[in-house]
Amino acid sequence: MRDCDPAALSRSAASSSRPRPHRWLAVALALVCSGCAGLPKEVERPVSVALDVARGPTDLSALVERQRRAVGARGVSSGFMLLSGPQEAYGSRLALVEAAQKTLDLQYYAIHADASSARLLRGVVDAARRGVRVRILLDDFHSTGRNALVMRLAFEPHIEMRMFNPVAGPRDSMLGRLWGSLTDFSRVQQRMHNKLFIADNAMGVTGGRNLGDAYFGQGAGENFVDLDVLAAGPVVAELSRSFDQYWNNPRAYPVQSLVTRKELEQLQAQIQEAEGGAAAGDAPALPPPAQDPEQQRRALQAWNEEPLDLANARLVWAPAAVLVDQPTKIALEGEPGPAGGEPAGPDATAALQGGADAEDTVVDGLLQLMARTRRELLIISPYFVPGEDMKRAFAEARRRGVRVRILTNSLASNDAPIAHVGYARHREELLDLGVELYELRSEQAGLRTAFGSSGTPSGPQRSGSNPGNDGASGGATGASRSMLHSKVLVVDRQLLVVGSMNLDLRSQLQNTEVALLIRSKLLSEQAARQIEAAMLRGSWHVQRSEDGALLWRAPEGSGLDDMKHDPDSSLGLRLLLRLLGPLAPDHLL
Known part of the structure; x- marks a missing residue:
């Protein structure tokens, strides 16, 4: 996953809302680091599971059922937008x-303490x-500095919050x-x-x-180009089942076992002092605003969005599966290394045309x-x-006459340029196989923008050996820089895959991922x-x-000229x- 990394820590708890991962540093540290940090022992984790819609229908589940009947959806078909x-x-x-x-x-790799998350989490508190039971499961890597204040939600009534695979060490000290x-x-x-x-458990x-400004088009300097799917009906139960598996796992630690309310209040006061006494906001579980007054005013205007009209959402009903x-x-102490995944749901095998074995990972399933x-x-x-198995899959597809087109980040649009090295070293081999490569066009990238030193604290970041790789780099100066973040496959224009996974060794071997497979022409x-338009006119x-x-x-x-080197990047x-390329092995990128 390209969103987190031991080097992706914030510059300081008081001055940055996002960690700034540097993959090259983590690669070097991997050669010298060993040992084991302690985590809390004998932690209580009360078991809970998703709502049984059949036993406890809600207005939302009733809405879904009405929409299913209105279009005559059959069997286990679910709705998608x-x-x-x-x-x-x-x-x-x-x-x-x-x-x-x-x-x-809610299950996320990162929740950033900024304007978009503040409004959304205020709604969660409401x-x-x-009386709504709220469960928030968050990967622990980025929960330092300002972003750690999101953990205050755990001290709200009816909200439980757990941190997955915690990182030892104080949250106010880089x-x-x-x-x-x-x-x-x-x-x-x-x-x-x-x-x-x-x-x-209905939609x-x-x-x-x-969750963060840069993922919703409101980043001050950089924004991610992304794709999500709204799902309704039977497949949502499979998504919930996957959530329960993680929520009730020993790797998920209740926030209260990791940090106290007092410690978070002290951290908030420290950040407020560093930022000149910014107000904490009107909801006690929310972080203080990350912008100066003018930026905050613009952000609040931008987030005066209306909720999507779910009753009139144009859903497409189709069979689907969750992988x-x-x-x-993610291994516990004393356990063997990474194990695999499984197709979730009764129709998973059909959707996968034979499916993945229980020991396969999400990426392995996509290779199938x-x-x-x-x-x-x-x-x-x-x-x-x-990796080698992925290149073999492309080679075999080309031998069968399959046209293979791939859109990825250019060096200029990549917020973790060291990860681009891992791609670039395979570029010529892929072209020789007959794979068509497209790289997203973005604005000029140099050492400052590429390595997160532009000084804009609210920009996105990605991990440079960043175990998550979801973006978290400092904002660029000038106009907003677009960075590709969608994870999509379209197979024979019949099967659509949207998920959290990248096609890389980190997603395949180290990070946990989820993918939604939809059989819909x-x-x-x-x-x-949409992909073809982005390839032809934006890449x-x-x-x-x-x-x-x-x-x-x-x-x-x-109107641009063709280039003989990575476009829009400095010498x-x-x-x-x-x-740095020879020092960066593929599995750490």
Whole structure:
């Protein structure tokens, strides 16, 4: 998962809202670190499970059933709506919070303490106060500095919050937190990258987005291009089942076992003092605003969004399955290394056309889908570092005559440039196999923007050996920089896959992931058109020139010249990455 990393710690608890992962540093530290950091023992974890809709129907579950009947949906078909725009993505979550009557389950790699999360979490607190049971499961890697204040939600009535695979060390000290990562480097590298937002076990959202401004188009300097899916009906129960597996796992620690309310209040006071006494906001569980007054005013205007109208959402009904890694992929002390995943749900085997074995990971399951592709494979993977089995899958597909097109980040749009090294070293081999490569066009990237030193604290970040890889780099100066973050596959324009996984060794071997597989020609075609438009008009097409060298063809209608090196990147950055490349093994990128 490319969202977290022992090096992805905040510059200081008082001055940065996001960690700044540097993969190259983590790669170097991996060579010298060993040992084990302590975590709380004999922790109480009361078991709880998702709402049984059959026994406790809600307005939301009744709405879903009415929509199913209205369109004559058959069998186990579920309803889906692609959420490709930030307004729909945010509005859908806001609508689920407001519609929930019994339960809200949130599972995320990162929740950033900024304006978009503040409004959304304020709604979650309001839901809890009206009696909704709220469970929040958050990967622990980024919960330091300002972002640690999100943990105050655990002290609200009706809200339980657990941290997955905690990192030892104080949350107000960069050095202390760094040491907690280094002394248990192998375990800390394995992160929970899953992303779920579920209301009443009836409707939910999954996909690539974390919660934060940059994931909803409101980042001050950088924003992620992402894709989510709103799901309704039977498949939501399978998403909930996967949530329960993680929630009730020994790797999930209640917040109260890791930090006290008093410690969080002291951290908040420390941050407020550093920021000139910023107000804490009107909801006690929320972090103080991260912007100056003018930025906060603009942010509040931007987030004056209306919830998505769920009653009139245009759902497409189709068979679907959930493929999810097992929590045991992240090993406990004394356990063997990463284990695999399993297809979730009664129709998983059918959706997978034979399916994945219980020992396979999510990425392994996708490789099996590639093996069954007959005509066309469209892929979006922001962090694309193919292992040998993945390259074999592409080679075999090409031998069968399958057209394979892949859209990934360019060096300029990649918020973790060291991860780009892992992709770049395979680029020529992939082209020789007949794979078509496209790289998202973005603004100029140099050493400052690429390594997160622009000084904009609210920009996104990604892990540079960042165990999560979900984006978290400092904002760029000037106009907003677009960074690809969607994780999508379209198989033969019949099967659509949207999830949290990247096609890289980190997602395959270390991070846990979740993917939603939808057998729908309509949705597959819709997604394919969006991908093709992004490839043709918003991306550089990487090809071979007549002399065999790499050539970047400019996007259609851009008026730009073709390039003979990574576009929109400085010479200094390219030279630095060429030097660091041999030190960065693929499995740590």
